[in-house]
Amino acid sequence: xxxxxxxxxxxxxxxxxxxxxxxxxxxxxxxxxxxxxxxxxxxxxxxxxxxxxxxxxxxxxxxxxxxxxxxxxxxxxxxxxxxxxxxxxxxxxxxxxxxxxxxxxxxxxx
Amino acid sequence: xxxxxxxxxxxxxxxxxxxxxxxxxxxxxxxxxxxxxxxxxxxxxxxxxxxxxxxxxxxxxxxxxxxxxxxxxxxxxxxxxxxxxxxxxxxxxxxxxxxxxxxxxxxxxxxx
Numbered sequence: 001x002x003x004x005x006x007x008x009x010x011x012x013x014x015x016x017x018x019x020x021x022x023x024x025x026x027x028x029x030x031x032x033x034x035x036x037x038x039x040x041x042x043x044x045x046x047x048x049x050x051x052x053x054x055x056x057x058x059x060x061x062x063x064x065x066x067x068x069x070x071x072x073x074x075x076x077x078x079x080x081x082x083x084x085x086x087x088x089x090x091x092x093x094x095x096x097x098x099x100x101x102x103x104x105x106x107x108x109x110x
Numbered sequence: 111x112x113x114x115x116x117x118x119x120x121x122x123x124x125x126x127x128x129x130x131x132x133x134x135x136x137x138x139x140x141x142x143x144x145x146x147x148x149x150x151x152x153x154x155x156x157x158x159x160x161x162x163x164x165x166x167x168x169x170x171x172x173x174x175x176x177x178x179x180x181x182x183x184x185x186x187x188x189x190x191x192x193x194x195x196x197x198x199x200x201x202x203x204x205x206x207x208x209x210x211x212x213x214x215x216x217x218x219x220x221x222x
Binding site for chain 1: 155
C-alpha cells in the first residue's frame with residue numbers, strides 16, 4: 001500500500017529545543033493521525049485531525065491538517081528526555097484504511 | 111479509554127508450528143487490523159476486517175490467515191511459522207466514521 005512521506009527520518013536534539021516533523025501525500029486525505037511509539041510498545045495516538053486547516057494541541061504537542069489536505073505537521077515544544085521515541089503519521093485517503101509514514105526517530109540529549 | 115489487548119507480549123515458536131495471535135477491543139469498533147513492523151520497513155498491513163466474519167487481504171497476507179467470529183476479537187493465524195515471520199505484530203481497531211485508530215501493546219514473535 002501507499003506510504004506517506006515522513007521527514008525527517010531521525011532527529012537528535014538538545015533538551016529544551018523545539019521539534020518539527022511533517023508528512024506529505026500525493027493524494028488527498030480525510031484524516032491525519034499522529035502516534036508515538038516507545039521501544040517494545042504499540043503506537044499511542046497523540047493527536048487526530050479531521051478538517052483541512054485544523055490546528056490541535058495536546059500539551060506541548062501541536063499538529064495541523066494542511067489546507068491542501070495532502071500534508072500535516074507535528075511540533076513538539078521545549079522537548080524533554082521522555083519525548084524520545086518514534087513518531088508516526090497516519091492518514092485515511094478514503095474509507096477506513098490507514099496509510100502510515102515511515103516514522104521519525106527522536107532522540108533528546110539531556 | 112479505548113483498550114486494545116493482545117494476548118501475548120512475547121512469543122517464541124518453532125518453525126512449522128501453527129501460531130495464534132489474539133486481539134480483543136472493548137469499544138465496539140467495526141474495523142480491526144493486523145500489522146507487522148520490521149526495522150526499515152515500517153508498518154505493513156497483513157489483513158483487516160470491517161465486520162464480523164468479513165476479512166480483506168492487506169499488503170502482505172501470504173503465510174497468514176485471520177478469523178473474526180465476534181466483533182470484539184480478531185485473530186491472526188500463522189499456519190506454519192517460518193523464521194521470516196519473526197517480527198513485531200500490532201493489532202489496531204477503528205470505528206467507522208473516523209475518530210482515530212487505537213493499537214494494542216504489540217506481540218514480539220520469534221520463530222526459531
